[in-house]
Amino acid sequence: MQISDSQSKKNARVLIITYYWPPSAGSGVQRWLKFAKYLPEFGWDPVIFTPENPDFELKDETLLSEISAQTEVLKFPIWEPYNLFRKLKREKAGDTSKVLEKSKRSLMDKFGIWLRANAIIPDPRVFWVKPSVNFLLDLVNSGQFQAIITTGPPHSLHLIGLQLHQKHKIPWLADFRDPWSKWEFLDTLPMTSWARRKHEKLEKKVLSKATAISTISPIFQSEMEALSNRKVDLLTNGFDEDDLPDDWTKRIPSSSSFEIVYTGVIDAIRNPIPFLEAMKSSLAHNKGNVMLRFVGKVSDGVKTYIQADDWLSAHVKLEGYVSHEKVFDFYGQAHLLLLILTDTKNAKGNIPGKLFEYMATGKPIIALGDPDGDAAGILQKANAGKVYAHSDMEGIRKFLRDFEPEVNHTPSPEIQQYSRKNLTKQLAMILDRISDK
Structure with missing residues (x-):
């Protein structure tokens, strides 16, 4: 500029x-x-x-x-x-x-x-x-x-x-x-x-x-x-509109697979294991060609958990840290974006920066966090996704079982205020x- x-x-x-x-x-x-x-x-x-x-x-x-x-x-x-x-x-x-x-x-x-x-x-x-x-x-x-x-x-x-x-x-x-x-x-x-x-x-x-x-x-x-x-x-x-690649609208995910993408840090206070358990139990038989990609730093404990399970090892890919620019390549592949919020005393006010970038892509979002928190309110108002409590295994399973992957998505006008x-x-x-x- x-x-x-x-x-x-x-x-x-x-x-x-x-x-x-x-x-x-x-x-x-x-x-x-x-x-x-x-x-x-x-x-x-x-x-x-x-x-x-x-x-x-x-x-x-x-x-x-x-x-x-x-x-x-x-x-x-x-x-x-x-x-x-x-x-x-x-x-x-x-x-x-x-x-x-x-x-x-x-x-x-x-x-x-x-x-x-x-x-x-x-x-x-x-x-x-x-x-x-x-x-x-x-x-x-x-x-x-x-x-x-x-x-x-x-x-x-x-x-x-x-x-x-x-x-x-x-x-x-x-x-x-x-x-x-x-x-x-x-x-x-x-x-x-x-x-x-x-x-x-x-x-x-x-x-x-x-x-x-x-x-x-x-x-x-x-x-x-x-x-x-x-x-x-x-x-x-x-989110910054300038970050969206010029060819963003032409990036269409594959129709032959179900791609879920998480970007950011997985650490001691961001626990994806409930989602991994729900994904395995709901998708192992219904949608065999599924892939969850973690793009970013993942804690050693979660790595060990994934490696110890044959199905998860085959259906979860640890992509490692990539540049912010390259993150949009993974967004383009995704049918569903995963957000892991904290399960701690600050959970209600936890709004990670990537939430707004997720919303700007127009892709549907599933999140683990506080269903009554600020992030849930923003997603609900924009009709952009759903937040489930970490303990709501049945709710997460049902969402994944009922989810129908689409290739075209339009961001809500609500996102412009962000x-x-x-x-x-x-x-x-x-x-x-x-x-x-």
């Missing part, structure tokens, strides 16, 4: 502080990559502040091409304790993130998890806070920006926004892609009551001091409004509201 010099000179500048940025991959990257893409059209030029050497496992180099030449990106070194932990254990990048999924943990694993839970608060990126504030303060004081945005997790990035705001009073939007003190991930850690209170204290300070707060789902919005006793803006994730451009317009309105612009 090209912005003329005359337009750019009229725009205000917003500093976006994010840990995840290309070539990192995932929904956290997509959210702010797309906001940055469209913000100049609504009067704001984004300046990205991100680590120079972040510790992440999944990369997608193709996302680099989506960064506009006019988008300024500031990269600053970060030190993370994962590096030290990895050296002590002689592990490769990414191995440390699998510790919580292990059924058997070494003493070093247990010690590392305890430290993460109780000594590194709010998260391992907290060591980036002080040097980042020192680096950015001169830029903020010199009037380089008219507003700042921090996005978490990692929630330590909100502490950068907090300090910059306190020192300069610059308008500050704190964006929460997940809750903080009530985040289900914290429940997987052996956290002391002292550590939990520390999270709550830091969260309360951020919620009370930020000029504005945003989050991704109505449930999270309500919960955060109750915690903060103030207005919280809703900014869902969405286009990245429309959502960015809402973001710009928030920035206009909190700044002098």
Whole structure:
């Protein structure tokens, strides 16, 4: 996207502080990559502040091409304790993130998890806070920006926004892609009551001091409004029409097979096993030529479960991680898209970013999650799919038995409200509201 010099000179500048940025991959990257893409059209030029050497496992180099030449990106070194932990254990990048999924943990694993839970608060990126504030303060004081945005997790990035705001009073939007003190991930850690209170204290300070707060789902919005006793803006994730390939409407799945596709992460809190059991019991005899494809990272436990079953091994394909661009090849093959939502305390507000991309394809969706949650409401309103509880085996089986694969699908008009451009317009309105612009 090209912005003329005359337009750019009229725009205000917003500093976006994010840990995840290309070539990192995932929904956290997509959210702010797309906001940055469209913000100049609504009067704001984004300046990205991100680590120079972040510790992440999944990369997608193709996302680099989506960064506009006019988008300024500031990269600053970060030190993370994962590096030290990895050296002590002689592990490769990414191995440390699998510790919580292990059924058997070494003493070093247990010690590392305890430290993460109780000594590194709010998260391992907290060591980036002080040097980042020192680096950015001169830029903020010199009037380089008219507003700042921090996005978490990692929630330590909100502490950068907090300090910059306190020192300069610059308008500050704190964006929460997940809750903080009530985040289900914290429940997987052996956290002391002292550590939990520390999270709550830091969260309360951020919620009370930020000029504005945003989050991704109505449930999270309500919960955060109750915690903060103030207005919280809703900014869902969405889809980018530019991501749909030009020949998208010509991509017709095979009529000789039944293809189910899941894209994204399968981990400790996203359990596909109920669907695998239902698929086997309902389709093994009725639709022999069926294939479920997992496109993305799959936990070792689920891999082992699939490999131990002859029928599943023959009808489930682990495609591994692919670029976001290539994901659309799998969407094109699919008759049905599978969505695995969490089965945890945050389940009602769990709206993964790919839900909107799924809906944009026009393909029918089956999801495992909370039937009364936000994702279920969005799907129902758009007549785009159905959410079943993880325990509703009979409901899932019946859906699969009755499902008739089609080749042509048309997205619901409801999806347009979730286009990245429309959502960015809402973001710009928030920035206009909190700044002098």
